[in-house]
Amino acid sequence: MLTHVYQSGFNSYQSFRATSIGNNRYMFRRYNDPERCLSTASGSITVNVQIKTCNQNDPAQRFQFKKIIQDEYQAWLIGRKYNGSQNFSTTNLGHAFLGVARIQTITNGSGSETSWTDLNTYSRWPNSNGPNVNHTTDYSQAQEFINTGKIGNLDIGLRMAKISKSKSDWIKQNHTITGCLNYSVLDFRPFDNCVCTEQAARLWDEITGENFSNQINGINIAPNNFVNLINQYNSAQGGILANNGQVIN
Secondary structure (H helix, E strand, O other), rough: OOOOOOOOOOHHOOOOEEEEEEOOOEEEEEEOEEEEEEEEEOOOOOOEEEEEEOOOHHHHHHHHOOOEEEEEEEEEEEEEOOOOOOEEEOOOEEEEEEEEEEEEEEEEEOOOEEEEEEEEEEEOOOOOOOOEOOOHHHHHHHHHHHHOOOOOOOOOOEEEEHHHHHHHHHHHHHHHHHHOOOOOOOOOOOOOOOOOHHHHHHHHHHHOOOOOOOHHHHHHHHHHHHHHHHHHHHHOOOOEEEHHHOOOO
């Protein structure tokens, strides 16, 4: 977009009046020459802005005001049970991971639209070096959860937190703080040997201060039991939001 920059101040050549033409659409008329209007060449703001003779039938001269009514980052602790319609196996054990995304809801006066951006997932899978970021399965299931509120027909446990952008950035830089360098399901193993539920619980604790990781022992290490643990915790807390719904910085 090509523009000229002038010294700020009230100047009739730099001033426009927004005039409603209905249906939350406006034309910007020049203050000192109301028959001349702001126009975007070819109707796109990525090219030169022009001044043309006003014509309310010209889409390039119609503008719409939008207002952001929600702009926040969310983190989710997600556990899912194994798929009961399939045979229980090493590839169908259930899983747990963390998802983080930015949610924006914008209204245009007649409706609203919601978008999700900056999505990242954090988990621990076998046969990988350290914690996984944006593993294909986790990422696609996080997108499915965003779009539908569920993951297939699987039973899930969900814990949610509102977080700041700085906390989202912190997670990107510090997701290995969990110490889960190796994957192991043995009963007796060092701290750096983890499964998916331990990675998810430890990172969640670092973000929220909740105490899931101390409860991940014995049978609770299994994803099915981890899901039950999350749901029981939600019932005890009276909801799924951490920190009483306040933003965690």
